Amino acid sequence: MPSLKEVKGRxxxxxxxxxxxxxxxxxxxxxxxxxxxxxxxxxxFAQKLASILSNLSAAQSNSDGENWYSQQREVRNVLIVAISSDRGLCGSFNSNIFKGVARLVEEKYKNEYAKGHVTILPIGRKANEYFAKRKVAVVSDYATLFSNLTFDSASAAAEFMMNAFQQGKYDKIEIVYNEFKNVATQILRAEQFLPVVPPATSQNTSTQVDYIYQPSQEEIIDGLIPKSLKVQLFKSLLDSSASENGARMTAMDKATENAGELLKQLRLTYNRTRQAAITKEILEIVGGAEALKSA
Structure with a gap:
C-alpha cells in the first residue's frame, strides 16, 4: 500500500x-x-462556386477552347496536401489525417509511390513533422500556414499548386482534411483539387446549366476558376481549423472527466491508507498499555 505522502502527491x-x-x-x-x-x-458560397466551377470547366472542355484546369493526363506524379494541426492534445485528429493519406496512397497511387513519384505538401506542423520522417518527398513551404490563416495566405498555397499542375510537375493534386460536422464529429475527406472534376452526367437535364458569357467564355474561365480553387482550399483549411478546435475541446473535456474519476479513486485510497495508519497506531498504543499492565 502506498504511503500517505505518495498518495497526497499524486x-x-x-x-x-x-x-x-x-x-x-x-x-x-x-x-x-x-x-x-x-x-x-x-x-x-464555396459549394455554389464549386458547382459553377465544374460546370464552367465541363463547358470549356466541350468547346474548342483549351482548359488546362480540367486537363486529364496520365498520372505519373501526384501531390497530396495533408492538412493537420500545429499542436497536439486533440485526440485522433492528426492520426486520422496520416491514416487517410496512407489509405489514399494504398488504394490509388501505390505504383506511383513505389517509384517515388508521390509528394506530400503538409499544412500544419504535425503533418510536417510526421512526413519529414517518412521516405517521401515533402514540400514544407506552407507547413506554418495556420499561424496566420487568411485568404491571402491560402491563395499563395493554391497558386503554387495551380502553377505546379500547369507546368506538368504534378498530374493530379488531392487534399486530405477533416471536415467539420459538429463538436464531437469530424469527417475525413479526400478531395481532388486538380484537375477540376467535371459534373457527373445525369439523365435529369434540369441540372445542366447553360451560361451566357460576358465578356467571353475564355476570360470568365481564366478569372473565375483560379478564384474558385482558392476558395475551395480556404474552405478546407477553415474546416480543418474548426474540426481541430472541436476535437481538442472534446478531448480536454474527456481528460477532465478522467481526472475527476482518478481523483475519486486516489482520495478513497488516501482515506483508506490514513485509516489503516490510525488503526495501526491505536493497536500499538493498546499493545504498549497492555505490556505496561503486565510488567
Missing amino acids: ITSVISTQQITKAMKMVAAAKLRKSQDRITQIRP
Missing part, C-alpha cells in the same frame, strides 16, 4: 492536470465559436 498532481485540461477546454471552446462561424459563412 492527488496534487492530478488536481493540477485537471485545472490545465479545464483551461484548455475553455480556450478551445472560445476558438471553436469563431472558427465555426467562419466555416458556416463560407461553406454555402
